[in-house]
Amino acid sequence: MENNVQQYQQLADMLQTRIDENRIFTDQALLLAYGTDASFYRLIPKMVLRLKNLDEVIFTIQACAQFNIAYTFRAAGTSLSGQAVSDSVLITLTDDWRNHKISDNGHKITLQPGVIGADANKYLASFGRKIGPDPASINTCKIGGIAANNASGMCCGSAQNSYRTVDSMKLVFADGILLDTASPQSIRAFESNQSRLIMGINALCAEVAKNEALTQRIVHKYRLKNTTGYSLNALVDYSDPIEIIKHLMIGSEGTLGFIAEITYNTVIEHPHKASALIVFNNIDEASQAVTALSKDPVSAVEMMDGRAMRSVADKPGMPAFIAGLDLQAGTLLIESRASDKTLLEEQCATIMQTVAQFKVIESIPFTSDSETVATLWGIRKGMFPAVGAVREVGTTVIIEDVAFPVEHLAAGVLDLQKLFDRFHYDEAIIFGHALEGNLHFVFTQSFEDADEIKRYGDFMDAVAELVAVKYQGSLKAEHGTGRNMAPYVELEWGKDGYALMQKIKALFDPCGLLNPGVIINDDPQSHLKNLKPMPKADELIDRCIECGFCEPVCPSRTLSLSPRQRIVLYRELQRRESAGETENIKDLRKVFEYQGLDTCAATGLCAERCPVGINTGDLVKKLRTNKYKKFTPIARWTANHFSATTKMVSLGLKTNQVAQNVLGKKTLSTVVNGVRNISAGKTPIWIPEIPSANNSPVQSTKAANSSAKKVVYLPSCASRTMGQQAGNSDNRPLTEVTQSLIKKAGFEVIIPEQLSDQCCGMPYDSKGMNALADQKSQQLEKVLWQASEQGKWPVLMDTSPCAKQSIEKFSQPIEVLEPTGFVLKYLLEHLTIKPIDEAVMLHVTCSSRRMGLENSMLELAKTCASEVIIPEHIQCCGWAGDKGFTTPELNEAALHTLKEQVPNSCKRGFSNSRTCEIGLSHHSGIPYQSILYLVDEASH
Template sequence: MSQTLANNTKAQLLDQLNQRIPSSRLITDNTRRLAYGTDASFYRLIPEMVVQADDLDDVIFIINTCVEMKAPFTFRAAGTSLSGQAVSDSVLITLTDNWREHEIIDDGYKIRLQPGVIGADANRYLTPFMRKIGPDPASINSCKIGGIAANNASGMCCGTAQNTYKTVDSMKIVFHDGTLLDTSNAQSVDEFKISHREMIQGIESLCADVEQNHALKERIAHKYRLKNTTGYALNALIDYQDPIDVLTHLMVGSEGTLGFIAEITYHTVIEHPFKASALLVFDDIETASNAVTALSKTPVSAVEMMDGRALRSVANNPGMPDFMPVLTLEHCALLVETRASDEDTLYMQSKTIMATLAAYDILHQVAFTSEAETVGTLWGIRKGMFPAVGAVRQAGTTVIIEDVAFPVERLAGGIRELQALFSEFQYHEAIIFGHALEGNLHFVFTQGFDSETEVERYGKFMDAVTQLVAVKYQGSLKAEHGTGRNMAPYVELEWGADAYQIMRRIKSLFDPLGLLNPGVILNDNPKAHITHLKPMPKADDLVDRCIECGFCEAVCPSRTLSLSPRQRIVIYRELRRLDGINEPARKAELQKAFDYLGVDTCAATGLCAERCPVGINTGDLIKKLRTEKYKRFTPIARWTAKHFSTVTSLTRVGLSANQWLQKTTGEKALGSTVNGLRKLTKGNTPEWQNRFPTANRYKLKSSTERSLKKVVYFPSCASRSMSNEIGSDEHRPLTEVTMSLLERAGYQVIIPKNLSNQCCGMPYNSKGMTTISKDKSYRLEATLWQASEMGKLPILMDTSPCAKLSKELFTFPLEVFEPASFVLEHAIDDLNITPVDETVMLHITCSTRKMGLADTLLKVAKACAKEVIVPEHIECCGFAGDKGFFTPELNAAAVAPLKMQIPEGCSRGFSNSRTCEIGLTHHSGISYRSILYLLDEVSTKRQTAHTANKPARIKSSVT
């Protein structure tokens, strides 16, 4: 159902919107419309414009303007939805990061959330109260509350009892006419009942009609004994009598077709602190299904079923149980979890569950355990299945995950017949897994849409699936993923004519002009599910496995500035698609935009790989592209690598000159001159900042006193060149502080030979100059091998990025530490520590996160200060080596949430990367320094090995 705007309408709409919405939040260029318009589904509609709403008044204004111009509009939260409910070829409305407010109510028994809050963040806010929100979708680390509520998302443990429909307390809703209703506010409700009398009467009429239609009422009750998100929430018409309650619950799962959920208050559920899991393998699906029925009567919180093909897809992954490779396609496994408030109860529950299963032949098992590593491995089996299919698919195909529910008592038959359909339609790679307690199954298969034959195969397969699930088994075609465009043509098939007409009346009542997300949930086109299919051309082996799910976006430092990893891949795929099409102007336009949006503004930190279900590091692709882009600078780079000592000396000269000029000419004049030059050179010279570092003049040399304890200290080139910012009250550079601290801890410090020429290779690695980077790394490795007495001595690198890259590239058995891990492993027992009585900020660098040392750095900080704050939503500062100087807008965007999170009275922040600290200082208004400064300040030398006040040793889990 295309809703594209006429050119004159689009121009008028833009003019109208621009009266309130600034041009920076009105996206109309071809590149970003394509990138921002892409979601996790296998559908593609390119919006005519993307409008970014900053607050509630923006939303109301945008809705009113669109309605006035009769322009269809669609709301988008995180874009992780799978069924095509968040794409548009008209106006796509997204939310800025200002929609993240929350409020804890009644000691955590309720929580009020704006739609931009990420689901996992909501649970984090509730952690101190041992509560959580009910919905627990697999995408909870990325998806947002607006999408969770609008899709009635559930998950592994949520079932039907704890989804949004069952746990919603109240909402703020904006309707098609711009009216705002706060269902928690009596005055707002009273006013709405007067101003929208016809809507209220319409809802009452719907409830009355359903009440009188006994067959329909029974059908509704039956359908919602299962998980069901197909169509509108008709259960609201029989569960509630008050029209406001009905209205509120109709909004749940309405997928943006009835209005905008501006705020939602949830009743929270208990988060049990003790959990145990077991993996049980049965001979076949029938036995496993019977076991599910038995388990439903026991204290289980989750039962995940996995068929033989699903188990085989992950059987050879590292860490799998020994029996996994010998399982056949006939086997079926259940992953069972139970939760409790204390260990004794958990133990008894585990015994009860296994006693219930005594009558069943369990072929293999991993018995109930609470051991974190084993539990992680077991759930890794389940979570690894979706990416396992994605990893082996042919380039050019997509991964489709469908979501159905069978009556639990008929689960085995449903699975068998689904498997028969896989064979009939030649989806031999298809696997089945799901939330067995609710009969909710996901089946995953690969599909190409590059030929009519393939599209026809998919269409006929879906026809067969819908007949099987909805007609033969009276199940749900969508249990938790939402109807979207994917199942819209089959809603009437599942529900019947009477129920379908009720849904049409609901849509007309809430959206009389049909402008809210048209084509979603209700769609007159019987082929809507095979229309507007997304092309997935082969682009590069590094990213071809991407399924565009968007899990990566929450941690990307450039996502609010330019593009996220998903969006970079979308544009790069389009460029490769255009290689085979004669559209030179289109390709040139796209390439020019991508050079900045995709390549120049990517921090290339690889945090995206940590969230990606198939492990894609988009930064690797960007570095590969930079190799070509920066090829002309390779001779210069080689010269700098060969004369690295000269480069660092010139850096110190430049910093000294800047300090002198700033003092003599003044900040304003110097800033105008340097930034004017930057403008003339089109960004090829660095941006000037008033708190630039000063030059490091400290002369490093090895310790003169001998000790049985030795450490090799390798300061990064940034630490060797730069001291603290101009105007700092701390005049010692990091190198001096580190030497002081190490010697206080009783270490004989060894400085590597030829230090001034050494570099870990990071400056070259980030620009894709991998050959030069590796050469510098190998030379450093050889030097450190000698300095460490062939690997006998630990090596401290004072910045985390250098440590991370070295650990990745070094081939010799060298023990390399960044500051926090070294302190916990080797120094803290030899120091007396008196924490400062103040609140400090802590920035955990992306390299620290990727090394698994976030908790380690936090432990060091907490040992040194009474209160430590790690700000939200900053996974990477975006300084990215020298990008903080040459692409400063990346750093600014990445740390934009920082300043507002610094509490009154807090004046210091700490980290473990010198360059990151420059950007953090510039944008926060407080000084950021290495964590070693704080440790140096609070520590004194321990005189004896054992004293009465010796603190407990804090151990690092990762070295």
């Protein structure tokens, strides 16, 4: 749809009357970054909006209609088929859309579209319930996308998807009218005001009822998993127009309206589960086993072909026999669930009796051992990343999603494999949800030249004929039609079915403004256009598939860019430089400087969520090497004179305290932050939570021979210099509290020599000064090796970032622990704990999360306090070394929801990083201290 620049400017002007201008984006670089989703299509929007409430959505819809400008809604952007990209207006939602309400003792849950799927299940866990859909992206994808795509998953099948489990919805239509299907009053008003739509729905129902062949086709298509086109089964399953509208919205991919809220009927989450891995000679035998197993108490049966198993054979922890399987082998991963252990054992025995009817060449029997189960499902979940990790630079990973009638599953797999050979997709693998006949196949594809695009087009034509015509299956079982399968909808559904879908689209969206080009697209070549380039940029990120799984844990995602978006911009920078496109490179570099580099916390949390393990922070630190190069001489001086450096920091803290006492907080803030404003942010910010100086210097101590329990205590440079902030109930410095607790447990404390010169290297590492970081790390390792008597005694570092840095850098066998790990392993058994009778906040630092200590930290806190609260959606505080002072907006953005999550009864919080606690205190309204204070207070 063509619209001129003036129309978009007029639209922007209108939107700014109701929407904050900082949530209306028109900068070209940001449009590219925000416009990218997980699919292999690229459309760059003219405008991106972040809307915070329903009124803004309705106003935007009506404004776009006034200027005849198209718009697309996006949730998490994990869609794979091109349904969440736009070349007009892209509408995203702020974190304000995360409300939920549980009713009917957990049998219903009402969710706003911004709720992450896994969070919905977390809310329901205490009721033993969950939502039905369980897509593989559930830790990232949002309810709006789950419902709009009718996403399902490994255990969901078609019986528990959104279509089958929806109870009610709040919907906004193309004219801005709101319908709450749970409200009789809203329904009456809608029926009165929208008689055209109601009459149109009734007419469509009558048309289907008269067309027996079409009715039978609809019934046949939906005995399979099917998300190709609109949910035509709504016209067969229901007669009430409101029910039909509600169910047509499921899987409509934002082309019929906006789902502002959905209430699900929840399903049982069985507490007892077991998994088994069974390998057969070939796919045919595996498929026969699937048919037999469909009558057994199985909750999931995942099939993997020989190539799929081969793709993960070299991954750590994989069973040894996988490497020896030939390419003909067929493997099933089976899960059974039950309400109690005895019933589960009986179910597993029944399933194995069925399996025994077939020739099994390898197996791992049913087990509930969490580690083994994680390994087994790691095989299945690791296949998509395995292909992505080995693809050639410049190619993209494509995952297609089809369904065969189960009776044709084996033949379908074999025919797909023949197509792979015919079109030379030698790396392609097949896996999927076998009970539903739903198969995913993954392959790599270049779109860099016309021949490659033609190869892909010919391949998809052949796949469509195979699946939709030969086997009468579904071309899209759960990933949505999008742009990718839009040209094939008529092939699958026939002329009558496709014409019906065109009428549905015209009825709901007469002006064609809602996500045009998706599901209904008259261009037979649309799936071969607007293909996303994947240029070589840097080996650290070249494997990125832009899936967006990293985004929920990124502390800068609401301020600037997420890891995915940083990679998108950096790829574009490298592409322009390689192509010699000097125009606009300077502007793009300037945007990337702040959005990409300055506001990245470089925590590495993204690597934990990334399917191929990419740490975008590593790229950022590498690029910072050049950015901070001019400061290297100063940094080198501080590294070589670290004792003097920390003394200057301590002097600064003392000066701050004096100034605060003399001038008062308000005046001091005005002066210091006024200078910051004048300097355009080049000087540090001042906040009242800046701690006092640590006036209790730590002295080096050597080990005595008498004690059998010793620990080397290395106070971080932060805890050596910083005391506590004003208002803390315990004003002792952390160094004093730590030693008190260690001695209370009967341990002798060893303080290393030359303590004031020691640093883990983190301050230099975060700025990409690798040589200086290594220098300090090696110096520290040498000192600790000596102090620990060559690794004989454990080393406690009182802040988690220092511990993580040292664990990763040290080459000698020194046991390094942060506070939580040390207390749990060494101190707790020697202490008598009486939990304090109060609720406390707990912040698990990003370094602790990356060390796998989240549950341990919660366990320790719960041991020491009657109630522990971990705030939602805060994975990292965004303090990031010194960025809390230099880039305070990052800390603010990362913690923007913290204060509202602190109950009135909660007066303090705990963590395990001294610098993080400054920002946490500032943005929560309560003081935060090390978790060691809590343990010390609760112990005797």
